Amino acid sequence: MEFIKSNKLNIALIALALVIPFAIYPVFLMKVLCFGLFAAAFNLMLGFVGMLSFGHAAFLATGGYVTGYLVSNAGLTPELGILCGTLASAVLGYLFGSLSVKREGIYFAMVTLALSQLLFFFFLQAPFTEGENGLQGIPRGHLFGMIDLSSNLTMYYFVLAVFLLGFWLINRTVHSPFGQVLKAVRENEPRAISLGYNVRKYKLMAFVLSAALSGLAGSTKALVFQLESLTDAHWHMSGEVVLMTLVGGMGTIFGPLVGAAVVVGIENFFSGGELGTYIHIIMGLIFIVCVLAFRSGIVGEFNKFVKNNF
Amino acid sequence: MDTVLGINPVALFGQLLVGLINGSFYALLSLGLAIIFGLLRIINFAQGALYMIGAFLAWIGLEWLGVGYWWSLLIVPPLVGLLGVLIERFLIRPIAHEDHLYSLLLTFGVALVLQGVFSHIFGSSGKPYSIPESLQGVMNLGFMYLPIYRGWIIVISLLVCFGTWWAIEKTKLGAYLRAGTENARLLQAFGINVPLMVTLTFGFGVALAGLAGVLAAPIYSVSPDMGANILIVVFAIVVIGGMGSIGGAIITGIAMGVIEGLTKYFYPEASNTIIFMVMVIVLLIKPAGLFGKEI
């Protein structure tokens, strides 16, 4: 348990992250990092507050479209574009959050789904998103006006930095007094209320943060792939992030990243030609197995194993 | 073209009728979901996939076994129901005591697996299924030609929906079911085999989806993703109607089909989304749904 939380592990992981693009295709790694951030942001709601949102795709897509559009048409440099995309998602998070945190459980999930469907429709019809074509040819640009991001390797290090920033933010939040209150709400909401906490306000703040970081992931991803499409706004995407979090381990810090790596890895492995149809089957089986036997996910089970045996 | 207040009544009625057809369909599908959630508190995200299996079984019956439409109507729903029984008994029951949301995630996984298997075997493009001979042709209603088969869908969906509603609200068996959701242990103390009842109810709810699948086969092509597309619409309907209410699901299903038809006339691009707009509005005003009771 000590080793896991130790600095040594973190340093080792970061060192690994610095050298790995020389061994593995950087675009794949960037996809994992972006989805890892998305899942970590989602986990803030699911794992730490205990609220299952079925509409998080909305924030991923908003970040991607806003950034993609501004970088392509307003000539913004990548870091400004990403900032705008993240901000847009935060605002949307505030809007959607205000409407949905009044509800709980399945009703909360359904409201978030409905709101994200409305947004999907908006993205489908709005001229600036180019509908089914998606925003194509988004330039990666020059970071701070100086660093050319068109090389995959350079872009990777930038994405890694963004990911680490987002990850650090989530970590800080969870371990802060704010995070403690969120955990209290998850464990025993009536008690938290009786202690005088404005629970609704805390839930909303968590929602906004979760939405903003999901937008950050979407914005960055749009620059990596130089394309933003409706796939990011579709409810399947909302389902995928649930899967990643569940598989990796809800309520753990590393779980979402591990889950994202597993899911993206499997999709990549199976996407060539003949094996394509196996993806759904494998994903579905993973879902089922996780719910029946591994509810804590990979990292959760690992933590339990370590706790019991060391 | 004659118009009244800028609206062409002929065209409007046509869309409303198509809306009614779709609505009775939605009602049939939501009914199964509403029964499963309302009575069993299980969120069955696999309802769409089971509907798809119903359609495929009908197609397989026709293509490989020469089993015609009318036989499929009788045989397929119980088969799908049986599949539902197996799912409930072996996959859902182990987590029945956990948070509802786990049943959602589990059945979501089941849906993915079912869809993937059928995709793998049959490819993802649609298979044609012809309208049975006795139901082919159109009726000239004056303002539109109504294909007879679509009229048949309205009739049978409404019959089954009403029949089920009556069985649950007005019969003894229904009373047991409703009692079981209030207080399972007490009911069991009266000697009723509650787990068996739960399993059979789940099977029945799923069989309704299978029936809808057979009905759908001739008019929507039979494809592995037909369930996924319709599922969230059906969920939205159940939520709008009130997740505990069976009558609510039926009425809302029909109403939503009609509203969709109206939207297709006035603003066609929004027709896929109107249901969600309604859902947001309803959930904000009446969180338990139009006919629901607060859980």
Add this chain to the structure above:
Amino acid sequence: MNKLIVATAVAMGLALTNVQAAGVSDDTVKIGVLADMGGTYADVCGKGCVAAVEMAIADFGGKVLDKPIEVVSADDQNKPDVGSAIAREWIDKDKVDAIGGIVASSVGLAAAKVANEAKKPLLISTAGSTAFTTKQCSPYNAHWTYDVVALANGTVKPLVAAGKKKWFFITADYEFGHALEKVSSSVIEKNGGQVMGSVKVPLGTTDYSSYILQAQSSGADAVALANAGKDFVNSLKGASEFGLNKQATMVGLLVFSSDVQALDPALIADMRLTTGFYSEMDDKTKEWSKRFKEKFGKTPTMGQAGAYSSTMHYLNAVKEAGTDEGDAVMAKMKATKPDDFFARNAEFRADGRMVHDMYQVRVKKADERANADDIFALEQTLAGNDVYLPMDDACNFSKN
């Protein structure tokens, strides 16, 4: 906390060094076939296009410049993000030299952005949007088989001239459908007709009932189906279910042989359409189609024939150029006139448009068909220059 700052700084520092990836090795000529393998457009190209490309490679001899020729393929699921990511990975990682297949125009344009930037030839066999040779033209695009303008000129113009003045469109709601509707509408209006209305339908819709109703209430005497593949099949079925086909002429703007074969002949008999190829036209097409059918098991569509033809022309150009480098190969491709069972009276223009004869055909009734492949009767051969757009000066890549 400190370690994270350090790590972030290190990561940023490395970003500044702007490390470039290593050079490209070329001991193989690799062609990637990107298409919808299982969805709405699976039958018009799909695995058949892979077979066609393999056939071209085998007929060519399996090797060029003493290097082996390889094929890879992938399913783009008709999604631009999937297609673009596959194209990118093929070029970055798998050293693919040319990308063929290309079905949904939205996917094609996304893949084109990636391929064009990397200077890899894009052999467009089945997509129809004219953007490949106009708005998004590139010296690396080879738009081979047909495009929406040729279809509109070939199919719509004669019908308007014959008296069908009031039109209604049922359109697939994406790039291709919009483009097809737009050029067809302008042809209609230029020839004295009127567009009564149109409705946009999501790709992959199976139930067209409400759209059919709208067409019926529009008062049109011709209903144009600006869609393809399964969408075309389903919309036509819907039209017959509601009796629309008795009230108005159903006009298929893009119809592949696979679609005709998927329909009950009674539903589609006598429909007039434009195609770039059909299997039973003459001895040359029959001979090739027979060989294709032996290999793949189904009658070839114009998309699949175009895939074979473009691949063959590409390989010949590679041989001529002595390299698989994009600029050299494209120059050689444009320097030679394509001439095979598919490309008749053809010219591969500087803007990337392969201009060739197109054919106005009529779908045969059931009792006119000698066999399952004999679905079309030739009405007229159309010279390429009469139906394709003239070259846009901005896209004239011959001035290098």
